[in-house]
Amino acid sequence: MFFIYQNIFIFKLKSLTSLIFMPMKKTLLFTFLMILMGPAAWSQDSDLFSYDRDAVTTALSGLDEAEAYVAEHPGITLSEIRTSDELSGTSLVRLSPVDGSSLAGEPPLGIPSFWWGCIFGIVGIALVYFIAEDAEETKKALMGCVAWTVTWVVFSLVYWLAVGATFWSYY
Amino acid sequence: MIRPVFVTILFLAFAAGKSPAQSFYRISGDYVIKARLADTTSQLVMGKFYYDRNIKKIVYINSFPEKETWVTCDSSLYLFVDGELIRRQQVPPAAEFTIFHLALENQLDHFGLKNTFYRIEQVKKQGDLVVTTWAPHKKLADLFGRVMISNKNRRIHGIVFFDHEGELVKKQFFENFVRVNGLDFPTDVVEIIYSEGEEHYRKTTYRNIRVNEWEHEDIYDYPLPVL
Numbered sequence: 001m002f003f004i005y006q007n008i009f010i011f012k013l014k015s016l017t018s019l020i021f022m023p024m025k026k027t028l029l030f031t032f033l034m035i036l037m038g039p040a041a042w043s044q045d046s047d048l049f050s051y052d053r054d055a056v057t058t059a060l061s062g063l064d065e066a067e068a069y070v071a072e073h074p075g076i077t078l079s080e081i082r083t084s085d086e087l088s089g090t091s092l093v094r095l096s097p098v099d100g101s102s103l104a105g106e107p108p109l110g111i112p113s114f115w116w117g118c119i120f121g122i123v124g125i126a127l128v129y130f131i132a133e134d135a136e137e138t139k140k141a142l143m144g145c146v147a148w149t150v151t152w153v154v155f156s157l158v159y160w161l162a163v164g165a166t167f168w169s170y171y
Numbered sequence: 172m173i174r175p176v177f178v179t180i181l182f183l184a185f186a187a188g189k190s191p192a193q194s195f196y197r198i199s200g201d202y203v204i205k206a207r208l209a210d211t212t213s214q215l216v217m218g219k220f221y222y223d224r225n226i227k228k229i230v231y232i233n234s235f236p237e238k239e240t241w242v243t244c245d246s247s248l249y250l251f252v253d254g255e256l257i258r259r260q261q262v263p264p265a266a267e268f269t270i271f272h273l274a275l276e277n278q279l280d281h282f283g284l285k286n287t288f289y290r291i292e293q294v295k296k297q298g299d300l301v302v303t304t305w306a307p308h309k310k311l312a313d314l315f316g317r318v319m320i321s322n323k324n325r326r327i328h329g330i331v332f333f334d335h336e337g338e339l340v341k342k343q344f345f346e347n348f349v350r351v352n353g354l355d356f357p358t359d360v361v362e363i364i365y366s367e368g369e370e371h372y373r374k375t376t377y378r379n380i381r382v383n384e385w386e387h388e389d390i391y392d393y394p395l396p397v398l
Contacts, residue, residue, distance in 0.1 A: 049300060049321045049329040051342060051363055056372050063205035066215050070235050078236030096212040098236055169174055 062091050195275040195354045197223045197391060200380040202231075206373040209366050220377075222271035223391040229266060230393045242393045249395060256396055270345075274356050279327045279345070281305075282320055289318065299323055316340065326355060339365050352382040 069092060070076060081092045204216040218233035231241040240251040246264040250257045266272055273279045284305045292306040300321040307315040316333035326348055332341045341364050345357035358380075362373040 048319060048331045048339075048342070049297075049302070049344075051344065051361065055370070056361060056363070056374065059207045059372050060205045060374055063207075063213055063215050066213075067203055067205070067217065070215070070217060075234070077238060091213075094213065095236060096208065096214050098214055098216050098233075165174070 066092055066095060195277075195352075195382055196225060197383050198271050198275055198354070198356070198380065199384060199387065199391075201378045203376045203378075204373065205376075207371055209364075209369070209371050220271070221387060221390045221393075222269070222275075224272055224275045226392050227266045227272070228391070228393055228395075229269060229271065230390055232390070240393070242395065244395055270357070270360065274354060279355075280320075280322050280325070282318070282327070282330055284318065284320075289315075292317070297321075300328060327357075341365065349380060351380045354382045356380050 078095055078097060081087050081095075087093060199219065199221040202216075202218060202220050204214065206214040206216075208214065215235060216233060217235040218231055221230040221232075222228070227244070229243040233239045233241065238252070239257075240254075242249045242251065243262060243266065245266075246261055248260050248262045250259070267276075268283050270279070273283050276283075278285070281303070288308045288311060289305040290308070291303055293302075293304040295302055300323055302319060302321045305318045305320065306312070307317075313335055316335045316337065318333070319331040321328040321330075327345050329345070330343045331339065332343075334340050341362060343363075344359075344361045346359040346361065348355050348357050350356075356377065358377045360375045360377075362375075364371045364373065
């Protein structure tokens, strides 16, 4: 009888141990895996927000010298540099002229120029409607636009009424 | 009774008008652009910039490589030499997405994406960075790619652009912020453009930033020809 109880006790002890340590083992394994994977996942995204400063500095080092030269010779232009015998062998003559696109920059967000007039406002709403074909999204966009417009109109009206009333009260 | 109410409303409206979010309307300064292009050539541009967020004309008065004035207004870019119009070309009407406009509007932290069909897809913290992933509307995913923006100490740190196929297109980093009249502005903007497996670099440095100056009125609203 004692032997039976002993086995039952041992069985229950083993079961209890399994109940306690199995989740712990899983937890520890999970934690261990997260520790291994975590930095890997993190570094993947953190790599996105870093860049090789030395590579940039090296690539642009010649331009640092050009900037210093231009700063020391105010008013000098690339046309004058290219026609100068003194500077004919320097890196300055290899500078490229600039058109407006360098100043305007590339289209933000990589969005093609055609779409740029359409990304927000009433046209943006229309874009969502015709392309997205999502009535719910269009409705939300429209309600947002309307709500803001109403708020702005009411506030402006109150403001100008207040200004007018105060002005006229002194006359 | 009515008069104190109106005076109170007037005061509140005046106070609201002085809030930091609405107090920056004009910015100017010196700039230098250094670029190493895809064809291995190099460009150096130096000059002064002027921008008023209400007028929305971006004026670049260049001293190098040539003495030229470039003005963007709506979807046009004008080239002037000695005050004479030389050329006009079409460009994206993206004044609201320039660093000047976004800084004045206090929208640099989300790069103006809040007012577009981009929506926040994910926000997570990575060390000292808060990274927000913006995705276009699902029906527009075939046209536009994701944009990831990182912020550090409540200032924009970097932006990463992907095309609609998920390929990395460009990275942009904003560094060395200065505070001018209460406006935070990055003095260095580094761009890395990815093209055909290669990296190309462009660095813009801003100096002598001026905010809300009353001078140079004729430059901020540069006269453009009626065409």
